[in-house]
Amino acid sequence: MSRNARFLRCLVAAGLLAAAAGCSKSSEGGARPPVAERDKLPPLPDGVTELKFAEFYRMPVGPRGLEYTERLESLRGKKVRIAGYMVRQVEPAARTLLLAAKPMSVHEDDYGFCDDLPPQILHVLTPDSEPSAVPFTPGILLLTGRLDLGPRQEPDGRVSHVRLFLDPPARKSGQRG
Amino acid sequence: MRHRMKGSLLILAAIGAAAMLVQAEERPAATLKILRLTPPSNLFALGDPNPPIIARFLPGQRFDFQATVAPDAGQTITDADFWVDGKKVSGPVTSTLATVAGLPAATRIFTRRAYSSNKTGVRHLVVRAAQSDGQVVTAEGNFEIVRLDDDDHDGDRGGRAKNIIIMIGDGMGIAHRTAARLMLHGAYQGKSRAPLAMDTFPTTGIVTTHSLNSIVTDSAPGAFCYSAGNKTNNNQLGVFPDDTTDFFDNPRVELIGEYLARTEGRSLGIVTTADVFDATPAAFGAHTSNRGAGTGICDGYLDEQVPNSNLRVLMGGGRKWFLPQGTPGSARVSSLDYVLPAELSTGWGVAPGSLDPTRDLIANFQGAGFAYAANKTQMDAAVGDRLLGLFAFSNMNVSLDKIGKRRGTSTIVDDFGFPDQPMLDEMTAKALDVLQSNHRGFVLMVEGASIDKQAHNMDTDRWILEAIEFDRAIGVAKAFAETHRDTLVIVTADHECSGANIIGASTVTNSALVTRSTSGGGAAQLRAGVVGNYDAAGFPVYVIAPDGYPVTTDPDFKLLIGYAANADRYEDWLTNLKPIQDTQQPFIGVAPLNTYPAGPLNRDTAGNFLVTGQVEGTTAVHTASDIPLSAFGRGSSAFTGVMDNTDVFFKVMKAALGEGKH
Numbered sequence: 091m092s093r094n095a096r097f098l099r100c101l102v103a104a105g106l107l108a109a110a111a112g113c114s115k116s117s118e119g120g121a122r123p124p125v126a127e128r129d130k131l132p133p134l135p136d137g138v139t140e141l142k143f144a145e146f147y148r149m150p151v152g153p154r155g156l157e158y159t160e161r162l163e164s165l166r167g168k169k170v171r172i173a174g175y176m177v178r179q180v181e182p183a184a185r186t187l188l189l190a191a192k193p194m195s196v197h198e199d200d201y202g203f204c205d206d207l208p209p210q211i212l213h214v215l216t217p218d219s220e221p222s223a224v225p226f227t228p229g230i231l232l233l234t235g236r237l238d239l240g241p242r243q244e245p246d247g248r249v250s251h252v253r254l255f256l257d258p259p260a261r262k263s264g265q266r267g
Numbered sequence: 268m269r270h271r272m273k274g275s276l277l278i279l280a281a282i283g284a285a286a287m288l289v290q291a292e293e294r295p296a297a298t299l300k301i302l303r304l305t306p307p308s309n310l311f312a313l314g315d316p317n318p319p320i321i322a323r324f325l326p327g328q329r330f331d332f333q334a335t336v337a338p339d340a341g342q343t344i345t346d347a348d349f350w351v352d353g354k355k356v357s358g359p360v361t362s363t364l365a366t367v368a369g370l371p372a373a374t375r376i377f378t379r380r381a382y383s384s385n386k387t388g389v390r391h392l393v394v395r396a397a398q399s400d401g402q403v404v405t406a407e408g409n410f411e412i413v414r415l416d417d418d419d420h421d422g423d424r425g426g427r428a429k430n431i432i433i434m435i436g437d438g439m440g441i442a443h444r445t446a447a448r449l450m451l452h453g454a455y456q457g458k459s460r461a462p463l464a465m466d467t468f469p470t471t472g473i474v475t476t477h478s479l480n481s482i483v484t485d486s487a488p489g490a491f492c493y494s495a496g497n498k499t500n501n502n503q504l505g506v507f508p509d510d511t512t513d514f515f516d517n518p519r520v521e522l523i524g525e526y527l528a529r530t531e532g533r534s535l536g537i538v539t540t541a542d543v544f545d546a547t548p549a550a551f552g553a554h555t556s557n558r559g560a561g562t563g564i565c566d567g568y569l570d571e572q573v574p575n576s577n578l579r580v581l582m583g584g585g586r587k588w589f590l591p592q593g594t595p596g597s598a599r600v601s602s603l604d605y606v607l608p609a610e611l612s613t614g615w616g617v618a619p620g621s622l623d624p625t626r627d628l629i630a631n632f633q634g635a636g637f638a639y640a641a642n643k644t645q646m647d648a649a650v651g652d653r654l655l656g657l658f659a660f661s662n663m664n665v666s667l668d669k670i671g672k673r674r675g676t677s678t679i680v681d682d683f684g685f686p687d688q689p690m691l692d693e694m695t696a697k698a699l700d701v702l703q704s705n706h707r708g709f710v711l712m713v714e715g716a717s718i719d720k721q722a723h724n725m726d727t728d729r730w731i732l733e734a735i736e737f738d739r740a741i742g743v744a745k746a747f748a749e750t751h752r753d754t755l756v757i758v759t760a761d762h763e764c765s766g767a768n769i770i771g772a773s774t775v776t777n778s779a780l781v782t783r784s785t786s787g788g789g790a791a792q793l794r795a796g797v798v799g800n801y802d803a804a805g806f807p808v809y810v811i812a813p814d815g816y817p818v819t820t821d822p823d824f825k826l827l828i829g830y831a832a833n834a835d836r837y838e839d840w841l842t843n844l845k846p847i848q849d850t851q852q853p854f855i856g857v858a859p860l861n862t863y864p865a866g867p868l869n870r871d872t873a874g875n876f877l878v879t880g881q882v883e884g885t886t887a888v889h890t891a892s893d894i895p896l897s898a899f900g901r902g903s904s905a906f907t908g909v910m911d912n913t914d915v916f917f918k919v920m921k922a923a924l925g926e927g928k929h
Contacts, residue, residue: 143857144854144859146857149681149684149854150684150685151660151853153639153642154629155590155594155595155597156595156596190856191857191861208852208855209595210853241592241595249593249597251595
């Protein structure tokens, strides 16, 4: 098994929901499973808090930029779990995936960073121990990791505001790395 | 020198050949040739010196000459110069390599910036380019400097129009006006019960809207014609096309605000319900071949338009372009920004710009003396002679939803995160209040942007209310002109959108329509027995609330609208409770906006009445239909007949400058 394939399986082990198989490159909000899929999620592990994209920024919007909600601020540095869709990218950055509340795609070669990605994007950074290329995985991903906040320039040039340092994949007892 | 071709067959042959050249993907064989001569002309493109003259300018209006020259294989183009009426144009001619794909190697572009002339009439232009082996190639074109004292003004002589108010209902064709009138005032026994504010204007004309490269324009050249009197390609504004990939180095044309500030000291105001970087507002304050270059367009408002156009009012949506990268919600990126070539910056006397995604543009505007308003409350409270209002991150919400919030019947604007947005008539009144501080006068462009955007979405009741909101803003402008008699107000559009038209009216009550809309019966339930035309249409009646908008847009026997340039949609004729998702909004995809329909195929599905369209995609499109124009105030009598959209600019400027000034 290739390392990429193994990592994909690790994502599954981290909580990939296959319910959305077939949702693909479209950035249109058409055929996608309802958010109510969350109701079917497995129980939260101890020490992990559920987070939703709608909880990122305060409403109504203030006089200037978007502001983190108190709830998001309270989870800074803590373990969270979030469900979302992996953004399909033409030029994905190494060891990074973008998670959105709905299926989306971006074409960096055509538009650079002039895209329709909403501010509620989660930059998910995978462990150094895993392959740098993150395979595109359609469907709802349920990811767990440590939450990090604040503007930060990523290696691909994007500025991230909300990040998730993904937990290493769970390994079976006795499994060798 | 090219041989001149005579006759329509030859002209058509030339057009066909040009089209084949454009479509060819392989790099053409290198031959010494002038590939493009700007300003565009039929003399260069077709060998035809006769009217219509494509490029026209005011006396003294500045514009650029440019030529793209391909050398023979192995040669280079060493220099070029421009000649007008046999006289060499003085001033520096600069050169750069062409960078668009598909041109012969070493193709170069030669530019003479900011030329102007006061000598009126059709002017003959020649470019002469020299190759490294000594060969010379020439090409000819023409342009016109328009006389301002040969007008047919006959009823409103008496001085200049100090104040110019240009009201653009984006996408507003004749049917959009009719629908707004029918909903707002109704008709009975064959007569409208009252006119729209725009109907009361004494002069009306018809405007053709084609762009430089298509019979169907988009909003960029569709507004540039009014701001500069010229044609350009779709997606472009403030410039002519060129052969570089740089969005901001194209040959420029001086805009109305720039011209009247430079020559008269007047001010400029730009008000829209769209994102302020959108094509229509940008056509009055930007020079770019990419209408999507929001970072640079908004930077240019401050860096060029404030000093060079006396831009004093800028209001609309689009705050995301003004927030420094690093602030959540910022859309500022270097790839959509600009650094002008030195020769352009020097030639036009404008700031060169910089790639500065971390710029805090709101703070910079405030530093330039602007009051900043983030909502209606702050707009109302703003004082001073400079105002920046950014009421949403992208396009503002539409009037149906803003009114719903004010009435307490809708939380749509709350879902978008901006609960306190002004209406367009309120923004117009505030803009006029601010701009009056300049005793020399002003140019104010007011755009009802979402007539177009909601017509694209085939969201009938939303665009009709947008047209009503726009008409209320027209009423404000007219009232101003009635008390400031040296004011000209024109109302028009940039193009028609969606091929909207009034089919007739429903023949059933609202409750019956609701029942049918959930029946799943398709055309048998929602077409047969519902769509009343001719006599069956009768006279729909809407009750208007004290706020000036219909109490409900779903009365019994409501108005029915169809679309001639439509994409597929489900239709149940009822008001859509939620607008279609706008991917430019900050909370898109996130609850509760993720419950909004993604497109016209994701709403009204319960009735199962699918109306198939002629166009692909998910939205209706612009059409090439002519559009109406109405004029009021000083100089308004000139706006009659059928006119090209660029004619409007020259009529406006004749009113603004007075006859015989130049």
